[in-house]
Amino acid sequence: MKIIIPGGSGMVGSLASASLAAKGHRVIILSRNPQAAQSVGLPAGVEVRGYDAATAQGWGELVDGDTAIINLVGVNLSESRWTPAQKKRILDSRLKAGKAIVQAVQQAKEKPAVVLQVSGAGYYGISQGEIITETGSPGNDFPSEVCKVWESASQPVESMGVRRVVMRTGVVLSTRGGALPRMLMPFKLMFGGPLGNGKQWLSWIHEQDQIAVLHYFLENEYAQGVYNVTSPQPVQNRDFAKAIGKAMGRPSWIPAPAFIIRLLFGEMATIVVDGQRVVPERLNAEGFKFQYAEPLAALRDLLKKA
Secondary structure (H helix, E strand, C coil), rough: CCCECCCCCHHHHHHHHHHHHHCEEEEEEEECCCCHHHHHCCCCCCCEEEECCCCCCCCHHHCCCCCEEECCCCCCCCCCCCCHHHHHHHHHHHHHHHHHHHHHHHHHCCCCCCEEEEEEEEHHHHCCCCCCCCCCCCCCCHHHHHHHHHHHHHHHHHHHEEEEEEEEECCCCCCCCCCHHHHHHHHHHCCCCCCCCCEEECCCCHHHHHHHHHHHHHCCCCCCCCECCCCCCEEEEHHHHHHHHHCCCHHHHHHHHHHHHHHHHHHHHHHHHCCCCEECHHHHHHHCCCCEEEEEEHHHHHHHHH
């Protein structure tokens, strides 16, 4: 199968491209900066093609035939403070990328087999502990707004007869990038602990399970619609901090007060001081087996490879 990955040069995209190429798929990463994408050390055989992240120009012809599209495009929410200009940039990046995919599918003589649309558990807004499945309602904060825009941008492909899977993903645990290296730093300096009151829920997934889920959606034609892509065991921040401390052999009792985090990061602080208790009800019901369902085992595996 030919697999096109817009925004595929980031952490998840790099892992996915290596795994998919190893299985014999033709993998093509779309990037606004092809030279930078190639500099991250992509596996042999993975192609990189430049595009504008807004239209199908220069890549739309690739969609014909036995093709899958994995949409990973989106400015990182934690890149900088959420000023009005940054919020617009975050939303526009997702909206334009989704429209480009719709345009490419419209032009294709033979429609792609599937579009995998990555989104986030932040869709559900802040949770106070209630368990959230795929039928949960959207929140009303900015991360929720981002996810709604992200998901809706590629939705028109469904009316063209294309199977689409929406992946509401939790925090992907990896030492290669993302949130985990920043979470580990205070523990390395011997002052790690919970963030805020530590009661907020963290919905997470090990990097290997994230990639296994991608394969599952590509290979199973009955999979469509919304899926929560998180570990079956969400964990409160204070317990996750304890797991980090135990995995690293470091203390884990020094809290970072919520008001300081909010002063430093403004509205963006909601990413770390609030949370959602999201569970993968559909994947569980379909019998998907997570290799790492418990946070301590996941952290020990990742840290021994770091």
